[in-house]
Amino acid sequence: MAREKTWQGVIAVADLEAAWVTRVTFGPRNLAIYDTPSGIYVSLALCNHGGADLCDGYFDGHVIECPLHQGAFDVRDGKAVAAPATRQMKVFEARVEDGMVQIMV
Amino acid sequence: MAQAIVTPLTQALAEGKLSREELKEFMQRSDAPALRRLALWALMLAATTTLITLAWDSWLIWPAMFVQGVVLVHHFSLQHECVHYTVFRTRWLNELVGQVCGYTILLPHRFFRYEHCDHHTYTQLHGEDPELIPLPKTFGQYALYLSALPYWRNKFTEVFRHARGHLSEAELKFIPKEEHPAVFRDARLMLGFYGLVITVMALTGWWGLVWYWFIPLILGEPVMRFIRMTEHVGRPTVAQMSDNTRTSLVSAPWRFLCWNMNYHGEHHYVASVPFHALPRLHEVLKEHIHVEEGGYLGAHREIWRQIHANTRRGA
């Protein structure tokens, strides 16, 4: 039977790079945590176009741009907003609780 | 756990050639530097267009068209920056300006983006880098490449192929399936646009654009071929970025024209860095890339040496 999803802490808010993207290894996953004007968002760290690490990319507002080919995604819903990115990226439901960023996994 | 692929940037960061703080600072975007440069660009185009007008009834129209052509072919450099979305912070401006450049030089923007992605992933790797320019085997091949005749043949073949709804084997590798219809549509629109321009000229009897645009483009393209050769030709055909790419130090007017793309090694290390930050990135990375102090000519001297050595060896 599938395990029920729960909130799990991944990093303290104080450890995030302000208004930028922070790389976190969480169990088997590489995550990208985004500090945006409307809150914290979380996605898988690897670009679904060619596998580059989004955490080395350029981050502006709510858009993360891949460092390899500059494909871009809206971190709020994972939608691809600039080619060569064409597929939605995996994002996680996230919240801040007691100074920790938590994701629902 | 899935691992990120190794790129020149991840290597540079891991080896301490570049710090994360520096990277962050260099990547910052802004609209202002590009808008200022574009204003100068428009003045420059107005000046070269005026030269053609002034020289209209004399043989001087040919050098004037050549000068105009040198400016026109450098729309490639601007389009290339737009492909990377680094010219403007405002994302759609990159798309708009990139499209205008593409229509100026017969290079559909979307297609170029996908082709260019693989150039960055597989730089200088035979059979994988779709933009690889092989080292000419003879000076005859070198001259033929610089004439731009093979370039134009390829471009026309490419656009007509796409307009007919076909992609080559190589193109199928780098254009995602969901984008095929858009690539075909782009080619049809571009050909339709040129067709319309020619039709309007025929109907009005005013063929000015042939002299202000088409002939200058053909006259200027060898200059762009000369410059494009300096980026990788003659460098080793290996994956290591510090070896396979060449930065050429050139004078301010050439840097202006090519949107600082002479800092090619730096650009390949971190393609997210906008043109205006490349000279500063150069100061950080210059010990780790191949720098040609002698400019474009210096790069060609190196290419000549290699062609000469290869032909002697073959003789």
Ligand code: FES
């Ligand atoms: S690897 Fe991210 S856009 Fe290509």
